[in-house]
Amino acid sequence: MIVKPPQKTEHLKQLEIMNERYLDIPSKTFDLFRRELSGYLGEKSLPYYVDLSNFTSRYDLYGLRLKDHNHHFQIDGLFLFPTFFLITEVKHLKGKLYLNESEQLIQNKDQEEKVYQHPLTQANLQKTQLQSLLTNLGYSNIPIHTLAIFTHDQAQLSFQHLDMIPVQQCPDRLQKLVSSYTERIYEMDQLLQLGKKLLTLHQERSISILEPKREILNNIRRGVFCPTCKPKAMRRTHGTWICSTCGHRDKNAHLDALCDFVYLFGFYINNKQARWFLLVDSLYTTSRILRKLEVETSGGTKFRVYNLKSLLRKYKR
Numbered sequence: 001m002i003v004k005p006p007q008k009t010e011h012l013k014q015l016e017i018m019n020e021r022y023l024d025i026p027s028k029t030f031d032l033f034r035r036e037l038s039g040y041l042g043e044k045s046l047p048y049y050v051d052l053s054n055f056t057s058r059y060d061l062y063g064l065r066l067k068d069h070n071h072h073f074q075i076d077g078l079f080l081f082p083t084f085f086l087i088t089e090v091k092h093l094k095g096k097l098y099l100n101e102s103e104q105l106i107q108n109k110d111q112e113e114k115v116y117q118h119p120l121t122q123a124n125l126q127k128t129q130l131q132s133l134l135t136n137l138g139y140s141n142i143p144i145h146t147l148a149i150f151t152h153d154q155a156q157l158s159f160q161h162l163d164m165i166p167v168q169q170c171p172d173r174l175q176k177l178v179s180s181y182t183e184r185i186y187e188m189d190q191l192l193q194l195g196k197k198l199l200t201l202h203q204e205r206s207i208s209i210l211e212p213k214r215e216i217l218n219n220i221r222r223g224v225f226c227p228t229c230k231p232k233a234m235r236r237t238h239g240t241w242i243c244s245t246c247g248h249r250d251k252n253a254h255l256d257a258l259c260d261f262v263y264l265f266g267f268y269i270n271n272k273q274a275r276w277f278l279l280v281d282s283l284y285t286t287s288r289i290l291r292k293l294e295v296e297t298s299g300g301t302k303f304r305v306y307n308l309k310s311l312l313r314k315y316k317r
C-alpha cells in the first residue's frame with residue numbers, strides 16, 4: 001500500500017512556473033528545473049514496476065524528506081517490509097552511464113560528460129541517517145537494504161551490479177531481496193504506524209519567492225495563459241477570458257494565473273499588482289475579480305491586500 005505517493009514538490013511547482021513565466025530564464029534556474037523534473041519523473045515511474053513484484057505486504061513512501069540532527073535528507077523511495085526496509089535511490093539519467101576509477105557515476109550524453117556521486121554512496125548515507133531516526137522512534141533492529149534504480153528508458157548502463165539496476169529489473173530484484181530476508185521483525189500494523197509517523201515527519205523544502213526588483217519584474221511573462229496555447233495570454237471581455245487563437249473561454253481562468261503569482265511573489269496581492277500581473281487595465285474590473293475570490297483581506301478600500309493562500313487548494317499543477 002502506498003502511504004505517500006510520488007508528488008511534485010512545491011519547489012518543482014515553482015520551478016515549472018518560472019520556466020513558463022520567465023521571458024529569459026536564468027540558466028541556473030533552468031538547470032535546477034530540469035534536475036528536479038527528472039527526479040520527479042523517475043520517482044513517478046517507480047510504483048508501476050514495484051507493483052509488478054506482487055508483494056502486497058509492505059508500505060511505500062515516495063519522496064520523503066526527513067530531518068536528523070539538523071540535517072535534511074531525502075529518500076526517493078522507502079519500502080517497509082516486515083523483514084527489511086528498502087531505500088531506493090532513483091536516477092533518471094539518459095545516455096551512457098559508467099563508474100570511473102574513483103567510483104563516481106559518469107553520464108556521457110551528446111559527447112558531454114557529467115559527474116555524479118556514486119548512487120549507492122548516496123543511498124548508504126540516507127541509510128545511516130534513517131537508522132539514527134528510526135532508533136529514536138524505537139524501530140532500530142531491522143536491516144535496511146539500499147538499491148539504485150535507473151528509470152530513464154534511454155539509460156545505457158555499462159556496469160553490472162546487483163544493486164544498481166535498470167527499472168525493468170526491479171520486480172526480479174525485489175523478489176530476490178524478499179526471499180533473502182527471512183526473519184519477520186515487524187507486523188503490518190507496526191509498519192503502518194511507522195509509515196504514518198514518517199509521513200508526519202516529512203518536511204517540504206520551503207521555497208523562496210522572487211525579489212520584486214525591476215530586472216526581475218521586467219523579465220516576467222505576465223497575463224492569464226490559455227491552457228492550450230500557453231504562454232499566449234487571454235483577454236478579459238464582458239466578464240470572461242477569451243483566447244483569440246483557439247477561442248477558448250473561461251470565466252475563472254485568472255485563478256491559475258493568481259496561483260502562479262503566489263509561487264513567484266508570495267501570498268499577498270493588491271489591486272495594482274493584480275492589474276500588472278493579469279494584464280487588466282481597469283481598476284474596477286480588477287477589484288471585482290479580487291473581491292469575488294472571497295479570500296482574507298487586510299487594509300482599507302484603497303490599500304486592500306488580498307491573501308491568496310486559500311486559492312492554492314484548488315490549484316492543479
Ligand SMILES: [Zn+2]
Pocket residue numbers: 226227228229230243244245246247248
Ligand atoms: Zn488558446
